[in-house]
Amino acid sequence: MKLAGKTDVGRVRQDNQDDYRAGKLPGDAAWLLVCDGMGGARGGREASQGACNVIERCFQEQYASKCLPGEEETFLKKTLLSANRFVFQKAMQDEALAGMGTTAVCALVRSGRVYLCHAGDSRAYLFRDGRLTQLTHDHSYVQELVDCGTITVEEAEHHPQKNIITRALGVDYRLDSEFTCQELQNGDLLLLCSDGLTNAVPRDQLEQLLGTGSFYDLPDQLIRTANENGGPDNITALLLSVEPMEVRNG
Structure with missing residues (x-):
């Protein structure tokens, strides 16, 4: 497996409130994370960086002992919950x-699957x-409108309330995160990104x-394209x- 990533402030924002982390794990596994902070320049940075720090520490210190086969969902949900509580408590203080x-x-990518x-x-x-x-399925007000048939996917692309999200780390002591998994094949690419990329670069252009x-040039190319298309938000x-x-012979 190969990893590559980049984040950029974009063309409009003054501060970059995105953060990301990734790393290799024992047994030919890897983990990836993207966070997009909110709550003002300082608050957004503190939230995304704090969450990334907690989640990275969980992978470094707990993965080997607490993420045995079959325990992927439990481990990931507990990891995000730990980050959620850290951000929530910091905001309260x-x-x-x-x-x-x-x-x-x-x-989490291992044994031919992504969790x-x-x-x-x-x-x-x-x-x-x-x-x-x-x-993934967006946790947003506009996605809820799409899900119930009030608006179309095409209308959602330009909806004025597209930035309203319905779930996030740090806004409540509880967290209802969503889990899914997918089988992988040789040659697959996995892309994790903030909405600064997907709002600026249409799907056909991404493809x-x-x-x-x-x-290894792809993160630069994706961010450059998002900026060429206006770069209205932070991009990761x-x-x-x-x-x-x-395949080794002999």
């Missing part, structure tokens, strides 16, 4: 950070055979970029490539 929160989309846990509208996608498939670029793109296993 500092008036300047009141109301802060962050989205989170976290992936995903998320809250908010940061997304995970699978790119396979030239086609991009969204693996074109992912299908033609060199892997984090990628994992599922590599074919080497």
